[in-house]
Amino acid sequence: MAVVGNGPVGQTAALLLAKWGIRVVLLDGRPERDPIGSKAICQQRDVLDVWEAVGAGSRIAVEGVTWTTARTFYRDRELFAYSLADPGRSAFPPFVNISQARTEQILDELIADRPLIDVRWGHHVTGIDQDGDGVTLHCEGRPPVRADYAIACAGAKGDEVRRMLGVSFGGHSFDDRFLICDIRADLPGWAEERRFYFDPEWNPGRQVLIHPCPDSTFRIDWQVPGDYDLEAEERSGALDARIRAIVGERPYEIVWKSVDRFHSRVVDRMQ
Ligand SMILES: Cc1cc2nc3c(=O)[nH]c(=O)nc-3n(C[C@H](O)[C@H](O)[C@H](O)COP(=O)(O)OP(=O)(O)OC[C@H]3O[C@@H](n4cnc5c(N)ncnc54)[C@H](O)[C@@H]3O)c2cc1C
Structure with missing residues (x-):
């Protein structure tokens, strides 16, 4: 399988595929990881459940902040506050706050430990050809990459990939x-x-x-x-x-x- 985009969604997809014994080529146009900023900080329980399936959920939950109270204000008046419910069947709390830079780092560590995942930075995908047997990904200045299937995880700024696939983003x-x-x-x-x-x-x-x-x-x-x-x-x-x-x-x-x-x-x- 080829995964286009080595952000948190592509990282997670690659780890899940490797868990099922599938070889993965993980492509990204950036030269390397740029670990800055909190960006997607608030991880909800079902995301932690998915990450637990690849060995990351508990680590992220333990390192993150579990917040228990949500307060809402209008001007200088508190309108209401509620406490988050008991976790229930999942081992995880409803929300954990942790910076995206740190979750990406934890997922990278797991990826480095999976021989089935071949990480290729500096692979900007400029063309996608599908045929009856699979898909060919054309990468700027690199030999093409051939795979049975490809998953596009190119993120909110991945308009180029969506255009190649004829997918709209309305x-x-x-x-x-x-x-x-x-x-x-x-x-x-x-x-x-x-x-x-x-x-x-x-x-x-x-x-x-x-x-x-x-x-x-x-x-x-x-x-x-x-x-x-x-x-x-x-x-x-x-x-x-x-x-x-x-x-x-x-x-x-x-x-x-x-x-x-x-x-x-x-x-x-x-x-
Ligand atoms: C300032 C800021 C604040 C944010 N705050 C929040 C928040 O509070 N909550 C929240 O949920 N989210 C927030 N986000 C958004 C969050 O960062 C994204 O939701 C998250 O990164 C999505 O992960 P992703 O893997 O889908 O995409 P991305 O992290 O964008 O990863 C996509 C990857 O695909 C690669 N790619 C794209 N096109 C190609 C191509 N043609 N060839 C090869 N590689 C390609 C890119 O280089 C990139 O590495 C914020 C973002 C920013 C910038």
Whole structure:
């Protein structure tokens, strides 16, 4: 089997295939792993169950933060809070927070231990030909790769692969963007809570989401206007003021920051 895309979905697909004794070529156009940022932090129980099937679920659950309370605020008023239900039949809690960089690292370690998985970075797939016997993947500057089947795990930015397969990615992109910062700070009492603020006076008309992560790190997502300028905010000191509105006068460190747009899209077919 060939797997196109060595992100968390491609990594997981490769590990599951290897578990069934199937040889896998795992292709990715990037030169190597770039382990930065929390990105997909909140892993729910069914994902942990899948990862447990390949030997990663318990490790990720133990290293991650299990948060137990979800608080929702409107302006300065708490609307409601609920505690997450007992795990039930699964050994795992409903949600675990851990950075995507760390989950990718754990999955990479397992992949390195599976001789059936052949990892090939620097393999940018530019063409896909299917025939009655299998599929040929054409890679820029590399010999073609032949496989019985291929799985496309090219992620949200994988339009090129979707075009080759004639798959559409319909849906909606939002005008507003999100400023995302991983901040290390000591916030007593917040380590097991997810906080969702709507229209707080320190981000009027928009929302803010705060998730606890390992190592006293908090992932904060501020909804910001489409023309938001992070560099200008850093220069003017407004970013510090934005963070101080949440952490107060406590010391803090920015571990990672990014500005992203939210999309709600789905492919029209999976096969
Ligand atoms: C700033 C930011 C914040 C985010 N926050 C969240 C969040 O809070 N929650 C959440 O669930 N998700 C979040 N995400 C999204 C999250 O990172 C993705 O959901 C996740 O990476 C999806 O994994 P994937 O394996 O499907 O795709 P990806 O991680 O995108 O991996 C796809 C891989 O395919 C490779 N590829 C693409 N095209 C080709 C080609 N033609 N040839 C070869 N290789 C190719 C790419 O190089 C890439 O390595 C965030 C992302 C960003 C950038």
